[in-house]
Amino acid sequence: MSSHEPYYTSRQDEIDLREMFLVLLKHWKGVCLTGVAFGLLAAVYAFFIANPVFESSALLVPTQTSATDQLSSAAALFGGKKLGSGDVDLYQSLLTSRTVMHNLLRSPIRDMSDTGNGKIKPLYSVLNLDTTNALGLWRTVKGLAGCIQVGTKESGEGGILQVTISFGSPWLAQQIANNVLDLGQEELRQVRMERYEVSLSRLSAAVDKAKTEWDSTAKRLAGFRDRNRSISLPDQMLELSQLEMEKQEKEQTYLLARREYELQQLEREKATPPMMILDPADLPPKKSKPKELLLISMGIFLGLTGAVVYVLGRNAFTSSSKQITE
Numbered sequence: 001m002s003s004h005e006p007y008y009t010s011r012q013d014e015i016d017l018r019e020m021f022l023v024l025l026k027h028w029k030g031v032c033l034t035g036v037a038f039g040l041l042a043a044v045y046a047f048f049i050a051n052p053v054f055e056s057s058a059l060l061v062p063t064q065t066s067a068t069d070q071l072s073s074a075a076a077l078f079g080g081k082k083l084g085s086g087d088v089d090l091y092q093s094l095l096t097s098r099t100v101m102h103n104l105l106r107s108p109i110r111d112m113s114d115t116g117n118g119k120i121k122p123l124y125s126v127l128n129l130d131t132t133n134a135l136g137l138w139r140t141v142k143g144l145a146g147c148i149q150v151g152t153k154e155s156g157e158g159g160i161l162q163v164t165i166s167f168g169s170p171w172l173a174q175q176i177a178n179n180v181l182d183l184g185q186e187e188l189r190q191v192r193m194e195r196y197e198v199s200l201s202r203l204s205a206a207v208d209k210a211k212t213e214w215d216s217t218a219k220r221l222a223g224f225r226d227r228n229r230s231i232s233l234p235d236q237m238l239e240l241s242q243l244e245m246e247k248q249e250k251e252q253t254y255l256l257a258r259r260e261y262e263l264q265q266l267e268r269e270k271a272t273p274p275m276m277i278l279d280p281a282d283l284p285p286k287k288s289k290p291k292e293l294l295l296i297s298m299g300i301f302l303g304l305t306g307a308v309v310y311v312l313g314r315n316a317f318t319s320s321s322k323q324i325t326e
Contacts, residue, residue, distance in 0.1 A: 023315045024308060034307035035300045042299025046292040053289035056173035057164040058181055059153060059279040062091070088150050091161060091275075095184045096145035103187075104144060105129065105137075107179040112171040123176070148180060160278065170284045177281030185275060196268040203261040210254035217247045 024031065094100065105124040112118060116126070124131055129140055147167055153160040163181065167173035221243040228236055 020312060020315075023311060027307075027311045031304060031307040031311065035304035038303025038306075039296050039300035042295045043292070046290045046295040050290040050295075051168055052287040053166050053168065054170040054173045054284040054286075055164055055166050055288040056170070056177045056281045056284050057162055058177055058277060058281040060161050060163065060181065061159055061276045061278060062161065063275055088152060088161065091163070091184070092148075092150040094188055095150060095163065095180055096148050097187070098141060100180065100183045100187055101141040101144050103183050104176070104179055105131070105140070107183065109172070109175050109179070113169070123179075126172070144176075147176075163281075165281065166288070170287075174281045174283045181277060181281070188275065193268070196264060200261065200264055200268070203257065203264055207254070207257045207261050210250065210257045214247070214250040214254045217243070217250045221247050 105127075106122050108120045109123045109126050110116075110118055110120050111126050113126075124140075127140065130136055147165055149164045149166075151162050151164070153162045163177065165173050165177040165180065167176060221240075224240060224243055225231075228240075231237060231240055
């Protein structure tokens with residue numbers, strides 16, 4: 001008896017699948033109409049309700065210094081991500097910082113709208129933003145930051161970064177992208193200059209200290225030689241040797257500090273500008289979102305799926321109710 005149970009179970013499964021197919025075939029018109037209805041709703045949303053989004057992109061290369069290159073090589077040796085391609089987080093944070101966003105709202109924009117007549121206005125004026133409204137200003141800053149995305153170009157090799165701005169009009173997307181790059185360039189330049197100034201001030205103090213110690217040791221050596229015209233005693237020879245060695249040591253310390261100071265000065269000059277713009281922001285010829293065909297396809301799919309689930313579920317519930325009644 002038990003040897004026939006698998007065959008019986010498989011027969012039951014086949015009967016269930018056939019029953020499901022017959023149920024769907026019986027209600028095929030309703031299923032199709034539901035799919036078409038959802039597709040029409042998706043089309044209405046895509047063409048008449050959803051706000052269009054235009055994307056403008058620019059390409060840039062961060063300025064690399066020798067210190068950065070050394071850190072990149074070290075990161076690569078330990079299996080880490082090179083800084084050339086890892087600058088994404090830095091530039092994403094920089095270009096979307098509150099400082100840059102507030103400066104962006106005050107930056108000049110040529111109003112190319114139907115009523116703007118090409119006049120140059122601050123961005124907050126073009127957006128009709130009340131800057132005295134703290135909550136509205138905060139929301140606008142958050143919204144602008146969310147429109148900016150930084151990523152690597154294609155494979156990410158070469159350290160080329162792509163900055164993409166998404167906005168509701170093509171001319172705004174292009175102008176905002178260019179302004180963001182200019183503001184980010186200036187902000188990063190100031191950050192780097194402040195960092196180098198702090199480093200240079202410390203190195204300058206170290207150089208002055210090393211020079212003072214070297215001069216002091218040289219004077220002591222010269223004074224010793226003036227006091228001892230004839231150096232013949234072992235103690236005199238030993239003290240002279242110690243003074244000469246100390247002078248050489250202080251001289252080397254001074255020269256090393258001086259060299260480091262000069263290298264930092266060169267690094268500061270190389271870090272300006274902090275990034276090179278290879279390709280400025282373009283004027284998007286067409287909107288990137290919403291993707292009408294994709295939305296319509298998803299609407300039809302969801303409508304068909306929902307209709308199938310509803311028909312099969314209702315049939316299963318009806319069958320269960322009949323069995324309980326019997």
